[in-house]
Amino acid sequence: MRRRWPLHPPPRDDEALSSWVTRLAELYRMEVEELLRHDLAPPGTDPPLRKRGALDLDPPAAVLLALAERTGVPLGDVHRLTIAGQVPWLLDTLDPEPEPGAAFDTYVHQDSVLLTTKERRRQRVPGWRAWVPTAEPLRRACPLCMAAAPVFTLVSQLPLTLSCPKHGCTLVPTIGAAGTFLAWQEANTQATAAPEAVIAMDRRTQQGLRTGTVTVPRRSVHVGVWFRLLRTLIDELSTPVSTLRTRSRRTLQYIWRTTGQPVRAGLVGRWCSYEALPWNQQQMFLEAAATALHLVQAGEVAAHGTLAPLLTPEPHRPVPDGTPPAPAPRDYWKEARDAMNGSIALAQDDPAAGRQLLTILTSMTRSEASFQRTREDLIALGIPGKHLPSTLAEVRARETQTGRKTAVTFDRRSPFA
Template sequence: MIVSRRWPVHPAPTPGEALSSWLRRIAVRYHASLDDLMSNLGYARSEPKKLDACPPPGFVHELAQRTGVDDHRIQRMSLSGWTPWLVDQMEPAPEAFTTYTRQFSVLLPAGRRRPREITTWLAWLPSQWAIRACPLCIATSEPPYPYQLLWLLSLTLSCPFHGCLLEPRPKAAGHTFPDWERKSPTPRPVPVTALSMDNRTWHAMTAGSVELPRRQVHAGIWFRLIRTIIDELGATLSECRTAGPLIKRFWKEAGYPQRFGPRSWQPHEGYPPDAQLLTLEATGTTIHLLENKALTGQGREAALFLPPTSAPLEELQRNS
């Protein structure tokens, strides 16, 4: 099916919506498939995962011409639109993990974690592509249901609009919700500490900055700070050294007797989905403990999470 060169009537993208979600809703409006839409734009078939990660060159501009939606807004509907804030680059590189996760130190002293080369790693993009969804967002919208880019990443636990836990979707269901149409899951609350972390992440995505106790930081710094804490919580015993008991304390306060996750080290994005979510929950608890001085980190940037002070922060400003 061929649709007109200009699309005068199309659904507007929703806040935070993923690119493939919006395209699917446009296709349904024109009684077409996603493949038909891609062909009409002059591009070959592309999987939703690839569109949400990195759309083909020129695709965003062509879509902007057809819809009248700003290029920049469309680009931000895919992970590639968040370089270098959320991710440094979209082309995997062996040194990318070390560059992203070793810039800051919060829980462990600087230089304690060893460099690691991971050839296929991209920040926050899970190796097991999955989707989670907010039951209230689905219940208050109509099919084809829009879904957010954040629902695809191992970055948040909750919905920024309803504050409830994002629920996992069966792989076979993909981006459809026939089971929820029959019986929607009961919204579940999110721990206050995780909700606070997620609210900051949403503010970083929408406003470009985050308020920490001692100063405002750029969104790119926030994403790297929480990714640093995740990596420090998962550090090996040889990396922790004398700080090992401190890391155990953070995990214990989060409700776990020991470090949660696979026995052998791997990046957060490679964890099974359940382990990723529990690690994010522990990260929210860790930030809460730091900000309330219940526990103190040993890294350079730990001071960012301390209560406000009138003392100058020249060192932190230089690191930012």
């Protein structure tokens, strides 16, 4: 068990591991390499090289454990200061691919945003890692944040955001080693407000990194869905417009024109993955992605991908106020017709029902002619003649034998009962 350092300020919100270790080393007037070699790395091993961004990517577990013991910060919190600590949300894994190109295909081509699935062109990118630059890690910072306290966030080292979520100003490239600030790349650098669409996109990314969920117009989604939606959108924006249908081609051209950048950020010739592009072109793609999200949400651009419904507001669905609907007026004539039709259907199969139906209909009849007309009408409706009494006298004789009134001889199966 290592002893606790006397001075061990905790990491700040969203700070990168290299930035935190740099601040710790400065407290003891040491270089980061010295601190790593003499007090954090296991004896006989070389510390991770700062120039390769190893501290922010996937440092040795022994270094993370030593930092946790020296500072009292939980090991899980220390691990989250690295890109490896964001697996599997920011990227699926840092392990080797099961087969070349599988990581890119799974991450980028599983869904779609602007384009239909049939319009997506599948690419194979062996050894690909989502959002991790192929070259050196980015060195960007917010001028206002650096004026208050020189701290680098983990996300500012990746081509994932363009603005500071706290101040809303554009992140500016800096000069310095990992976790250190020497100067701005351009002289007379000042804070510049980022476009509103960019700020909205970056704040969602920040929300996802801090809370694990991102609020989109339709609902809240897991941060892993957000990162894959954003990376898929960037890949669609890099599609050669000549390969698209007229509708999709016009959509992409309109997005790039609204962004104020050339189509595909000026890419011509051979396709190249976003992570391998220089920063100036990555910046154009992020601006175009923010513009596309804004246009889809505003209804100015129609998206046709599997994730497109997440980007549009939920349609208005009126909800009743709880008042029960007024009952429909009762149709007595319809009830009578339905009862008669039911009695006729029953009489077609049941002789007793047939006799009872004819008896009811002729209960007030006094002439044989009227009785026969009623009987013939029932036969015309499909009731067999053998189910009906032959004469009025037969009906009267049956009443005399039973000793009951016609009105009380209803069968339970009759709708009139």
